[in-house]
Amino acid sequence: MAYGLGETELLVRMFGHYGSLGSSAATWIYHQAFLPVGLWAEKSIVIHLKDRLTTAKRDLNSHQDASRMLYGSAQWTGNDLIPVATEAYYYLATNIAAPLSDGAMNAVRNHFRTHFGSGFAQFGFATPQSMAEAAPSEVRRFVLDLLNSPSSYYFVAREGKVSVVPVTEHGLYMTGTSGSMEAATSTSSISIRPPGLSDLEALVGSLATSEADLQAFFTENPHFLLGLDDITVR
Known part of the structure; x- marks a missing residue:
């Protein structure tokens, strides 16, 4: 599901399975944060990403249905119930093509933990390079269609x-x-x-x-x- 919350754009996908020993579910949250053209200095990138995360937390806090957006809702699959997600993974999807140092990555990661706490199993970045490396055939097909x-x-x-x-x-x-x-x-x-x-x-x-x-x-x-x-x- 895609959500527009104030100045924040989120794409949330829920995955789950059921079995004789129990069922589980998790959500992947992709926060779209596009860097303005020309701000390629590392310091500017870090400031921009921190600002986007702060804004996202503010927009989520102001929405009464934020928990359902982030963790989904119980779903029936035939006669089996996939429960509300017990884990959520948060990814900051950006257009950053410039490499970031470990210090810059840690600064953004720490900012995320400060504002969002430990409610997410993982925080990470999704960049054009990481997406191309993770799924080259899908990215190639998308680029050709584009x-x-x-x-x-x-x-x-x-x-x-x-x-x-x-x-x-x-x-x-x-x-x-x-x-x-x-x-x-x-x-x-x-x-x-x-x-x-x-x-x-x-x-x-x-x-x-x-x-x-x-x-x-x-x-x-x-x-x-x-x-x-x-x-x-x-």
Whole structure:
């Protein structure tokens, strides 16, 4: 389950098993804490991560259902009951690519223990490097899917018809002479057509389409909004 608590984003997964000798369950909590671009100095990283943990503790304390979020609730599997989690593992999932010294890691770990106590069986970091090393095939598959996902959609009007073209943008480039400069965005179209693309083209090409029609479409097809930085008309 994904939770948004104030300024804190948590992804909680519960795993359990049942057997003749008893049942048990545990939860894995992933706290998403993304470092702002440019703050790659170790001191800045430690300050930022400490702040994120302090904020998470505050947001959890202010939520009346925090215990259920972190430890789950009893679940029936057939005729067997998987109990509430007796162990919880807390991981700080970040985008940090810079290596941290043992001193910096211990400073963040001690800050976690100070604020959260001993209620968690383990505290750790999840970084791009650690995730790639732990599950290389899954990460490779995810990256390929991400590269094949459109970053923008271009509306192309040609021969009386409006087409919606999914593209991947490669960045902004400058070109020209000393007296004149032009900016252009390099793009490439992709062959994958997201579900609902034909319906979107039909809506855009119809004079009868209303704002309510578009709102209903994007409600049913939120993947267009999730991968949509902007819409460019050509």
